[in-house]
Amino acid sequence: MTHSIDSIVDRQFRRWEMESSILRKQGAYRESKLLTHPVITVSRQHGSIGSDIAAMLAERFHYTLLNRDIIDRMCESTDYSRRLLETLDDHAQSQLTTWVQSMLAGRFVDEGDYVRALLKTVYSIARLGGVVVVGRGSNFIVGLEHGFHVRVVAPRERRIEHLVRRTGVTAREALHEIDTTDRHRAEFVRRVFGRSMDDPLGYDVVVNAADGAAESIAGWLAGASLEKFAHMRPLEARLT
Numbered sequence: 001m002t003h004s005i006d007s008i009v010d011r012q013f014r015r016w017e018m019e020s021s022i023l024r025k026q027g028a029y030r031e032s033k034l035l036t037h038p039v040i041t042v043s044r045q046h047g048s049i050g051s052d053i054a055a056m057l058a059e060r061f062h063y064t065l066l067n068r069d070i071i072d073r074m075c076e077s078t079d080y081s082r083r084l085l086e087t088l089d090d091h092a093q094s095q096l097t098t099w100v101q102s103m104l105a106g107r108f109v110d111e112g113d114y115v116r117a118l119l120k121t122v123y124s125i126a127r128l129g130g131v132v133v134v135g136r137g138s139n140f141i142v143g144l145e146h147g148f149h150v151r152v153v154a155p156r157e158r159r160i161e162h163l164v165r166r167t168g169v170t171a172r173e174a175l176h177e178i179d180t181t182d183r184h185r186a187e188f189v190r191r192v193f194g195r196s197m198d199d200p201l202g203y204d205v206v207v208n209a210a211d212g213a214a215e216s217i218a219g220w221l222a223g224a225s226l227e228k229f230a231h232m233r234p235l236e237a238r239l240t
Contacts, residue, residue: 005073009080012064016087016128037063037130038229039147041138043197046181047159047174049214050152051134056218057225058132066125067134075117084124115192135185139202140193146232148225151203152217154210162212204228 040057044050051067058065066074074080122141125131139149154162156178163174189197200206205224207217 005070008064008066008070009074012066012131013080013083013087015064015130017083019130020087020128037061038225038232039126039129039138039142040132040225041142041147041149042132042134042152043137043139043150043203044134044152045154045159046178046185047163048152048154049162049209049212050150052214053150053152053209053218053221054132054134056214057222060218060222061130061132064131065134066131068136071118071121071133071136071138074121075114081117081120084121084128088124088127118192137189137193137195137197140189140195144202144204148221148228149203149205150221151198151200151206152209153206154208154212158210158212 040054040061040063042050042054042057044054054067055065057063074084118136119141122133122136122138125133126142126146139147139151142149156175159178160171160174163169163177164171167174169177186197189195195202205221207221209217
């Protein structure tokens with residue numbers, strides 16, 4: 001599993017490094033890179049096919065899908081942290097420390113090492129773009145002014161059916177898994193960000209996937225995200 005995650009991350013780093021090198025040579029890094037491939041974040045209720053929708057969005061945009069395990073691997077690796085900083089331009093690097101400190105002082109509850117690493121990692125990813133980030137409260141880090149942020153929900157009975165069909169567990173086991181996972185995710189967001197994961201104001205779109213039509217939902221979301229991207233300010237303008 002770790003080898004597979006490292007392969008995904010290394011491939012994305014090579015892509016970021018190549019794009020950044022090209023833009024630096026063009027002298028257009030700070031303006032162009034920020035709007036070339038805006039980040040997409042997907043939050044989801046467990047069993048709501050949100051992960052499927054995220055994967056379809058990544059495929060449509062030719063983005064890399066970064067789930068919780070990948071984000072956590074990037075947070076814990078000093079090598080990946082170094083590469084993220086080196087891939088950012090000098091101006092973004094100088095802003096990073098100040099931005100993290102202001103976020104911890106003004107908005108976030110938990111100031112532990114993991115949270116600091118998470119803030120730095122997701123901030124850098126948002127600057128570099130070209131990814132779909134699933135979970136970890138990434139929408140609250142990036143903010144509505146930058147990127148496109150989706151919350152996928154579904155009725156509990158539909159989520160139970162989906163887990164039973166996909167994993168082969170019993171309905172009772174599926175219900176326990178749903179309740180436990182949703183509770184842990186909600187507690188994480190509340191502890192780290194002081195926010196409710198179900199607050200619709202934290203997202204551009206909250207979509208009900210009750211009918212299970214992942215392809216149709218992903219197509220609609222892709223169109224909505226492109227509409228927002230066309231009018232979005234650079235992340236730098238928000239953070240300066």
